[in-house]
Amino acid sequence: MSKAQLTYFYYKLVNRPHLVLGSICLLILGFLVLTPLLEIIKDSLSVQSYDIAYLPEANIGEFTLFHYERVFTGPLSKALLINPLLNSIGIGICVTLIGVSIGTILAWLIVRTNIRYKGFFGTLAVVPYMMPSWVLALAWLSLFKNDRIGGAEGIFTYFFGILPPNWISYGFFPIVVCLSLHYYAYGYLLMSGALASVDSELEDAGAICGMNRRQRMLRITIPLLLPALGSAIVLTFIRILGTFGTPALLGLPVRFYTFSTQIYASLNASNNGDAYVLALVLIATAITCIWINGRVLGVRKSFVTLTGKGFRSREIDLGAWRWVATSGVALFLAATVFLPLMILLWESLLIVPGDYHLENFTLEYWIGDGSIDETYGEPGVFQSDNILSSLWNSIKLGLSAAFFNGIIGLLVGYAVVRGRGHLLSKWLEGVAFAPYIFPSIAFGAIYIGMFSTSWGPVPALYGTFTILVLITVVKNLPFTSRTGIAAMLQIDKSLEETARVQGIRWIKRMVRIVIPLSFSGLVSGMLLTFITAMRELSLIILLISPSNMVLTGLLFNYNEQDMSQHAGAVTLLLTVIIITGSILARMVSGGFGLSALKNG
Amino acid sequence: MEQIKLRGIKKSYGKEMAVQDVDLTVNPGDFLTILGPSGCGKTTILRVIAGLEEPDEGEIQFGDRIVFSRKQGVIIPPENRNVGFIFQSYALWPHMTVEQNVTLALKEKKLSSAEVESRLKNSLEMVQLETYRKRYPSELSGGQQQRVAVSRLIALQSKILLMDEPLSNLDAKLRTEMRAELKRLHRELEATTVYVTHDQTEALTLSDIVVVMNNGLVMQSGTPYDIYHHPDNIFVAEFIGDPQINFFKGQIVEKNGQLHLDCQEIVFPMKNRSSSNSRKVIATVRPENIDVSFQEQKDWFKVTLKSVQPTGANTILQVKLGTTKITLLQPEFIRMKLGEPLWVSFDPESLNFFDEETGKNLHL
Numbered sequence: 001m002s003k004a005q006l007t008y009f010y011y012k013l014v015n016r017p018h019l020v021l022g023s024i025c026l027l028i029l030g031f032l033v034l035t036p037l038l039e040i041i042k043d044s045l046s047v048q049s050y051d052i053a054y055l056p057e058a059n060i061g062e063f064t065l066f067h068y069e070r071v072f073t074g075p076l077s078k079a080l081l082i083n084p085l086l087n088s089i090g091i092g093i094c095v096t097l098i099g100v101s102i103g104t105i106l107a108w109l110i111v112r113t114n115i116r117y118k119g120f121f122g123t124l125a126v127v128p129y130m131m132p133s134w135v136l137a138l139a140w141l142s143l144f145k146n147d148r149i150g151g152a153e154g155i156f157t158y159f160f161g162i163l164p165p166n167w168i169s170y171g172f173f174p175i176v177v178c179l180s181l182h183y184y185a186y187g188y189l190l191m192s193g194a195l196a197s198v199d200s201e202l203e204d205a206g207a208i209c210g211m212n213r214r215q216r217m218l219r220i221t222i223p224l225l226l227p228a229l230g231s232a233i234v235l236t237f238i239r240i241l242g243t244f245g246t247p248a249l250l251g252l253p254v255r256f257y258t259f260s261t262q263i264y265a266s267l268n269a270s271n272n273g274d275a276y277v278l279a280l281v282l283i284a285t286a287i288t289c290i291w292i293n294g295r296v297l298g299v300r301k302s303f304v305t306l307t308g309k310g311f312r313s314r315e316i317d318l319g320a321w322r323w324v325a326t327s328g329v330a331l332f333l334a335a336t337v338f339l340p341l342m343i344l345l346w347e348s349l350l351i352v353p354g355d356y357h358l359e360n361f362t363l364e365y366w367i368g369d370g371s372i373d374e375t376y377g378e379p380g381v382f383q384s385d386n387i388l389s390s391l392w393n394s395i396k397l398g399l400s401a402a403f404f405n406g407i408i409g410l411l412v413g414y415a416v417v418r419g420r421g422h423l424l425s426k427w428l429e430g431v432a433f434a435p436y437i438f439p440s441i442a443f444g445a446i447y448i449g450m451f452s453t454s455w456g457p458v459p460a461l462y463g464t465f466t467i468l469v470l471i472t473v474v475k476n477l478p479f480t481s482r483t484g485i486a487a488m489l490q491i492d493k494s495l496e497e498t499a500r501v502q503g504i505r506w507i508k509r510m511v512r513i514v515i516p517l518s519f520s521g522l523v524s525g526m527l528l529t530f531i532t533a534m535r536e537l538s539l540i541i542l543l544i545s546p547s548n549m550v551l552t553g554l555l556f557n558y559n560e561q562d563m564s565q566h567a568g569a570v571t572l573l574l575t576v577i578i579i580t581g582s583i584l585a586r587m588v589s590g591g592f593g594l595s596a597l598k599n600g
Numbered sequence: 601m602e603q604i605k606l607r608g609i610k611k612s613y614g615k616e617m618a619v620q621d622v623d624l625t626v627n628p629g630d631f632l633t634i635l636g637p638s639g640c641g642k643t644t645i646l647r648v649i650a651g652l653e654e655p656d657e658g659e660i661q662f663g664d665r666i667v668f669s670r671k672q673g674v675i676i677p678p679e680n681r682n683v684g685f686i687f688q689s690y691a692l693w694p695h696m697t698v699e700q701n702v703t704l705a706l707k708e709k710k711l712s713s714a715e716v717e718s719r720l721k722n723s724l725e726m727v728q729l730e731t732y733r734k735r736y737p738s739e740l741s742g743g744q745q746q747r748v749a750v751s752r753l754i755a756l757q758s759k760i761l762l763m764d765e766p767l768s769n770l771d772a773k774l775r776t777e778m779r780a781e782l783k784r785l786h787r788e789l790e791a792t793t794v795y796v797t798h799d800q801t802e803a804l805t806l807s808d809i810v811v812v813m814n815n816g817l818v819m820q821s822g823t824p825y826d827i828y829h830h831p832d833n834i835f836v837a838e839f840i841g842d843p844q845i846n847f848f849k850g851q852i853v854e855k856n857g858q859l860h861l862d863c864q865e866i867v868f869p870m871k872n873r874s875s876s877n878s879r880k881v882i883a884t885v886r887p888e889n890i891d892v893s894f895q896e897q898k899d900w901f902k903v904t905l906k907s908v909q910p911t912g913a914n915t916i917l918q919v920k921l922g923t924t925k926i927t928l929l930q931p932e933f934i935r936m937k938l939g940e941p942l943w944v945s946f947d948p949e950s951l952n953f954f955d956e957e958t959g960k961n962l963h964l
Contacts, residue, residue, distance in 0.1 A: 004673025011675045012654070498691035501650050502705035502756060503679045512704060516695045 017506050022415030022424045025408070026431060032474050033434045036446040037283075043449050044068070044276035051273060067273035071281075080262065080274060081281070088259040091175055091247070092240045098180040100232050103187025106332075109325055111195040114315045116326045122192070124333045129185035130582045131340075131575050132535040132552065134245030136178040138571055139340035141249065142347045142564065144169045149253045152354025152564075155343070159356075170254040178246050181336045183239070187232050194228030234293040238286045242439025244538035245552075249559060260441040260538065267445060267542055276449065279442035286437045341575060348568035365565040381569045387554060391573070393465065394534050394551040398581075401472040401533040402526040405480040408473065409525055410518065413484025414510075418493070432481035435474055440538035447471050448542055463545040471543060472533045479532075480525055487521030488514075531581050535574065601628035602663040602759045602792050604649060609658035611644055618644045619655070620816040626794060626809070628663075631786050633795045633803040636813035637839070642796045645813075646762050649794060650685050651678030662760060684758035684791070688765045690749040692737040698724070699733040702752045723754035726785070743774045750785065761786070761793040767802060779805060800840050804828065812836050830952070834959040837884045837952060843916050843927050846890070848883045849956065859964075861953070865922040866901060870964060871948045880956040881964075887916070887929035889950035893943040900943040908936055919944070 013020065044067050047058045051066060058064065071081050109115050110122050128136075145154035146169045157163055167173050198221060206216040247258040257265065259282050266275035318325055347353070351362045362368075368380040381387050412432050419425035435443065447470070451461035461467040491514060499509045515522075537552040544553040551574050558567040604626040611619040619641040626632045634642040647653040649660065651667065654675065660668040667676040692701055702723060706716045724730045727747035737745055746766065753761060766782070767775045783806055786793050797803055803810050804824045811821045812835075819839075820832040831837035837845050850863030852870070861868040861883050868883055893900060903919035903926060910916075915934040919926050919942055928944065953964040 002673075004671060007673035008654075008670065008675060011677070015677050492689060492691065494687040494689050494691040495693060497652055497678075498685060498687055499693075499705070500652070500678045501681070501683060501685040502708075502752075503682065504705055504708050505679060508708060513693055517693075 018415045018418035019422070019424060021411055022419050022422075022428050025412055025415055026424065026428050029412075029428070029431045029474075029477070032470070033431055033477075036443075036450045037438075039450045040276040040279060040446050044273055044280060048271075048273045050269075050271050067277045071274055071277045079257075080266075081278065084257045084259045084262040084278075085281070087172065087251075087257065088241055091172065091179065091258060092237045094176045095179040095183055095240050096233050096237045098176070099183035099236055100187040100191075100229070102180065102184035102332075103189075103232070104191045104229070106184065106188050106329065107192035107195050109329060111192050112316055113318050113325065114322060115318065115329065116322070117330075121329055121333060124337055125188045126185055127337050127579065128182050129189065130531060130535075130578050131182075132245065132537065132571065132578075133179070133182045133243060134249055134537065135344065135571055135575060136181055136336070136340050137174070137246040137249040138347075138559065138564075138567055139343040140174050140178055141169075141559075142343045142568070144174070152352070154354070155346075155356060158354060166254065170250055171256040174250045175247050175256075175258075178250065179240060179243065182246075183236050184336075186236055186239070190228055190232040190235070191225070194225050198224050230293050230296065234289050238289055238437070238439065241282060241286060242441055242443075242538060244441045244541055245556070248541075248556070260439065263441050263445055264542065267448065272445075272449060275445050279439075279445045282439045282442045283437060286439060290437060341572065344568035344571050346568075348565045348572065350565055353562075353564050365569050378563065378566060381566070381573060386549075387551070387566075387570060390549045390551045390554045393549060394574070395577075396465070397468050397472060397550055398530040398533040400469045401476065402530040404469065404473045405476050405529040406522050406526040408477065409480035409484030409487075410515065410522055411484075412477075412481040413486075413488040413518070414514065416481070416485050417488035429481070429485070433478045435476075436478040438475075440475065440536075441542070443471065443475055444539050444542040462543070463547050465548045467543055468540050468548055468550065471539055472529075472536060475536075475539050476529045476532060480529060483521055483525030483528075484518070487518035487525075490521070491517045527581060527584060531578050534578050534581070601790055603628050603661075604760060604792055604794065605659075605661040606645070606649070607659045607661075609645070609648060609655045609660070611641075611648060611653060611655045617816050619648070622658075622813075622816075622818055624811065624818070624821070626792055628792055629790055630808045631783075631793045631795065631806055632809045632811060633797060633807040634811045634813055635797060635800060635803040635839075636819075638798060640813040641816040642798075642813050643764055644816075646685075646764055646794060646796045649760075650683050650762055651676065651681050681760075682756075682758050683760040683762055684753035684756055686749050686753060686761075686763040686766045688768055690737075690745050690766075690769075692745055692748055692752075694737050697734050697736055698729065698740075698748050701737070701748055702755050705752075706755060719755045719757070723751040726754055726788070727751045727781075742770055743778065746770065746778060750782075754785070754789065759791055761789070761791045763793065763795045765797050765799075766795075768797070768799070775802075782806065800842065804840075812839060814839075830961070831884075832961050834882060834884075834954045837954070841886055843887050843929060845884045845886055846926055848885075848924070850881060850883065852879060852881055863924070865924050866946075868946055868951060869948050870951075870953075881962065882954045882956050884952045884954065885946055885950055887927045888931070889947060890926070890928050891945045891947065892917075892928055892930055893945075895943070896941075897943045897945065900945040903942050903944055905936055905938055905940050905942060907938065908934060910934060917942070 045063060045065070047055060047060050047062045047064050047066065049060055051058065051064075052060070055064070055066060070076055106125055110118050110125070115121070141154065143154050144156050144164045145152070146157065146163045146166065147153055148166055148169065153163065154169075202224070203216050203220055206220045211219060242260055244260045244264065247256075247261050248264065250256075251258060251261055259278060263275045263278045263282070266272070266278065346356070348365050349361045349363070350356065351360050351364070364380055366380045367382050369383050378384060378386075412428060416425045416429050416432075419428075438446070447467060448462065451458065451467055451470075454460045461470070495513060495517070496509055499513055504512070535552065537556060540550065541553065541556065544550060551570060555567055555570045555574070558564075558570065604624075606622060606624040609619055609622045609624075610617075622641075622645060624645070634645060636642045644653060648655050648668075655668065655670070657670055658668075659666065659671070662681070666672065666674050667681055668674060693704070696704065699720060702720050703716050706719060711719075721730070724733065727750050729744065729747050729751060732740065732744065732748075737748065740748065749766070763782075767778055770778060779802060786806075795802075795806060804827075807824055809821060810824050810827045812819045812827060814835050820827060820836045822830075827836060828840055831840065838847075848861070848863040848866060848868070850861045850868075853860055853862045859870040861870060861881060863883070891900075896902070901921055903921045905917060906920050906925075907918040908915060909918075910933050912933065913931065915930050915932060917928040917930065917934065919928060921944075926944065953962045954960060955962055
């Protein structure tokens with residue numbers, strides 16, 4: 001290369017900070033996202049220490065198809081793969097159908113009709129999304145627990161004296177109900193956004209062409225909503241495949257396994273090979289779903305767009321049904337939002353579980369010092385070092401994840417938007433989205449495999465707080481990078497170029513122009529990461545140990561040990577913190593955060 | 601005052617050639633306008649001069665200073681070129697007040713606070729915005745925002761000003777006003793200016809030199825007078841002028857020792873200097889250069905009125921001569937009924953003749 005060419009190359013490098021940044025981000029994220037995948041593929045194909053019992057002649061690390069044979073063709077296949085897979089898919093389909101339907105109906109009522117208290121309902125409908133998904137499962141247990149697994153019976157038995165049958169207390173049915181009542185909020189978020197952006201004039205145009213109401217609905221509104229509906233279905237389905245808390249609470253006591261709890265069980269039995277194969281199957285399923293969604297509906301995504309001027313949304317008059325609909329929605333929201341929390345509060349106030357008399361009430365589980373026998377010798381929530389240190393860990397986790405996600409969101413957004421048109425920009429966007437397709441539990445499994453021993457320059461991280469932060473940051477990447485990209489897209493290139501021409505250097509441009517202008521978007525993104533990190537269980541359940549215990553993990557332990565008062569109290573505490581955080585997020589960003597949720 | 605010199609500038613985006621081999625010299629203190637339809641490469645040229653894009657080939661010089669040369673490996677980044685640039689969107693930083701918008705770059709240059717203050721005061725005075733210092737851009741009208749962008753440019757005291765369609769976001773009345781203001785500003789600042797627009801009125805009113813571009817090539821470069829009256833090629837003839845110039849396709853024939861252009865329904869006499877091979881030729885004539893009579897005139901062409909569009913001071917008339925459509929422009933408010941007859945005549949002096957194949961002006 002001649003000197004002139006070298007100068008030119010150097011100039012290009014120095015004067016395209018987004019390319020430099022993008023390359024660095026791509027390298028780091030590629031390492032954090034793609035190498036784990038390669039790692040578990042490798043591990044699933046080699047002999048693990050657990051396998052020596054079955055393969056006495058083999059050496060650890062040798063190539064083997066043992067795990068695949070075990071999972072796919074062996075006699076255990078039915079228990080390891082087929083049943084959990086069928087359970088997961090069954091739950092996924094039922095929950096998606098019920099949840100998305102409820103969410104869509106709710107969105108339609110709130111966005112398009114003259115139902116009362118829209119603002120209040122709109123806010124309330126999103127609350128389940130902010131609560132940890134297993135709150136409902138805990139409340140369900142309190143309501144319908146039977147004597148099957150010991151411990152006290154639930155409220156239902158107490159009042160009616162009848163033991164609910166097993167299918168009501170545990171397994172498929174309650175899991176579907178609890179998850180549906182949680183995930184409808186997700187469907188609501190996606191559909192209300194889409195519904196709000198369908199111009200009523202398009203429907204009016206149909207009316208002018210002589211279509212009746214039903215035809216307008218079938219021919220105009222629904223086709224316009226299809227893309228949003230498609231993504232709502234696929235995204236909900238993938239999330240449910242990876243969800244762990246609810247199926248664990250309601251399924252494990254009766255040995256009802258879903259894919260995620262089966263992976264958890266395999267890893268708990270240190271049978272890593274099987275767990276990795278199962279995780280790979282789960283990832284493959286998720287990718288297939290996204291691919292199908294993209295193929296079937298991808299082209300039409302441009303349908304639902306804001307038209308800017310001339311946009312009008314007309315409310316449909318429900319007439320006499322208005323009050324029916326209003327009370328129906330009010331009842332439904334009360335049952336899904338307030339009822340579970342009330343039940344958990346009640347549960348946390350009982351001296352002896354299962355006895356719901358007023359005389360049996362106590363505040364010991366909240367403020368007691370653990371000296372009386374009824375509290376299992378555990379101090380109350382506000383007295384327990386264990387709980388307080390976990391709470392502190394949770395908050396620390398939320399804050400650090402939010403901090404790092406904010407920075408990465410900014411940098412990835414900058415690199416992707418400024419580099420539009422370059423291959424690098426596309427790759428970076430792709431890599432940042434990749435964690436979405438890893439179901440949470442599988443992602444946790446991958447990170448155990450990857451960071452249990454030192455890996456190149458990275459020391460062994462298992463059991464450390466760092467690994468919790470790392471996995472939370474990476475898992476939230478798809479969401480954060482989208483927030484970052486959206487924030488950057490709002491900053492016209494010329495705002496930076498004009499600074500450049502005026503002689504302002506890159507660092508200064510970032511500090512004075514790019515960061516201040518994207519700030520509100522970034523902050524709301526960070527607060528949402530905080531919330532997600534605080535309520536996360538599926539992702540980190542495999543990675544927590546007494547040394548890095550967080551509130552959600554502690555809660556899971558309490559429940560496993562049937563300490564329902566503590567479980568209730570801790571859940572309430574967590575929910576209160578998360579909802580406070582959300583309100584804060586809303587106030588700071590003026591609703592931006594909630595609209596950004598839809599992309600998450 | 602500084603000269604800007606571009607030599608052999610080429611720039612492509614992927615397969616698409618945005619600029620193909622452009623040479624351009626802007627004399628010190630000149631106001632040069634690059635005019636062309638969208639996608640002709642005019643904005644690319646401006647961005648290349650500012651350094652926001654690097655050309656694939658060529659050399660750029662400001663005065664004696666080479667700011668870009670692929671061959672010599674010289675590239676001065678835009679931060680160090682010291683040019684003023686006005687963007688179409690004004691590019692005001694929305695989170696900063698007028699004052700901060702103007703002074704950010706000055707403070708970056710580590711000027712003394714007295715100097716910053718005096719430049720701020722001076723530049724705001726020049727655009728009559730002294731009282732708006734603490735306002736945010738969103739609290740200003742479009743015209744005021746434009747002025748802030750201008751005052752930011754003044755404060756930097758660049759010797760070269762680049763403007764990318766700065767008036768296109770303003771309404772018609774404000775545009776006329778700002779046009780006059782930009783012209784005054786250019787005189788006062790004595791800066792070499794390159795102005796990009798697709799609006800020919802702006803180009804003709806503002807410029808010392810107009811450069812017409814199409815498909816990444818310079819079609820013609822000259823004074824507004826030359827561009828309007830002596831277009832080098834059919835593209836420039838067609839692009840400049842509103843209402844559009846009239847075209848007549850025909851063949852050159854000799855009749856009684858005199859050359860004529862025979863367009864079947866009309867035959868144009870030619871001034872006839874050079875003898876020309878009988879070729880396919882296009883004659884053009886501007887609507888205002890066609891003589892019109894409302895009474896019958898001997899040897900004039902009789903035409904029928906098809907549409908009347910008075911614009912106040914002028915009236916655009918569409919007439920038909922057989923099947924040939926002709927546009928006329930009369931400097932008065934005309935009220936006539938459609939279908940009435942008119943008589944028109946063409947002054948050979950005002951006709952331009954172009955080769956139909958090459959589109960070049962034949963200068964006949």
